[in-house]
Amino acid sequence: xxxxxxxxxxxxxxxxxxxxxxxxxxxxxxxxxxxxxxxxxxxxxxxxxxxxxxxxxxxxxxxxxxxxxxxxxxxxxxxxxxxxxxxxxxxxxxxxxxxxxxxxxxxxxxxxxxxxxxxxxxxxxxxxxxxxxxxxxxxxxxxxxxxxxxxxxxxxxxxxxxxxxxxxxxxxxxxxxxxxxxxxx
Numbered sequence: 001x002x003x004x005x006x007x008x009x010x011x012x013x014x015x016x017x018x019x020x021x022x023x024x025x026x027x028x029x030x031x032x033x034x035x036x037x038x039x040x041x042x043x044x045x046x047x048x049x050x051x052x053x054x055x056x057x058x059x060x061x062x063x064x065x066x067x068x069x070x071x072x073x074x075x076x077x078x079x080x081x082x083x084x085x086x087x088x089x090x091x092x093x094x095x096x097x098x099x100x101x102x103x104x105x106x107x108x109x110x111x112x113x114x115x116x117x118x119x120x121x122x123x124x125x126x127x128x129x130x131x132x133x134x135x136x137x138x139x140x141x142x143x144x145x146x147x148x149x150x151x152x153x154x155x156x157x158x159x160x161x162x163x164x165x166x167x168x169x170x171x172x173x174x175x176x177x178x179x180x181x182x183x184x185x
Contacts, residue, residue: 005181006175007031007111008071011041012078012089017159019115019151023170024077026161027113030171035178037075040067061095068096069106074138078114080125089129097136105136109184111177113146113170115154117184121147123160141180 011029024039031037044060052058057065068074078089084123096105112129115120126147133140146169148154153162163166 005072005178005185006033006070007035007037007073007075007117007177007181008067009037009075009077010042010089010092012042012076012086012092012114014043016087018079019117019148019155020077020079022155022159022161023113023115023148023151024075025159026167027075027077027170027174030122030167030174032169032171032175034177036182037172037174038093040064042088042092045095045168048091053075053098056065056149057095064092065096065104068108071108072185073111073177074105074108075111075113075177077127078122078125078129080114080116080118083123083124085128089125090132093129093132093136097132103136105133105138107140108136109141109179109181109183110138111141111173113148113173115148115151117150117152119149121149123147139180139184141177144169144173144176146170 009024010164011024028037112126
């Protein structure tokens with residue numbers, strides 16, 4: 001592969017010690033040949049408000065949209081809160097879906113992974129994101145899926161992914177995501 005694909009990673013949690021931020025860092029460390037992966041921090045992205053949008057995108061929103069537009073694909077790393085996608089993640093998707101018909105997520109290949117201390121990982125949150133991507137006309141990698149369950153047992157105190165099976169699945173997922181993004185490049 002001559003030019004690597006660039007994938008932007010977005011973790012849907014604002015907590016510095018978040019398991020999903022740790023999963024994104026693990027993915028960045030394990031990006032396969034032919035793919036670069038970088039992180040975008042959502043700390044500066046305010047809640048979506050049509051009045052604010054009408055006055056012009058705030059700097060954090062402009063940076064988010066620019067980063068997505070510049071990437072070949074986007075990896076969303078989502079927690080699951082109360083059986084659904086957290087507001088932070090949905091808010092980022094809402095901003096990146098604007099303006100309609102010219103949104104940076106339009107036509108963009110995307111992937112979804114997530115980590116949770118629960119038994120079903122982030123299955124419901126990921127399902128809700130997939131629904132949102134139908135509206136944004138983003139092309140979500142259908143398989144494989146990564147639903148890191150009991151994630152608090154798979155990372156050490158420093159936030160390093162230590163579970164070998166999860167590392168193995170993550171590497172396979174990233175290779176599939178790279179190949180998926182290449183289909184659209």
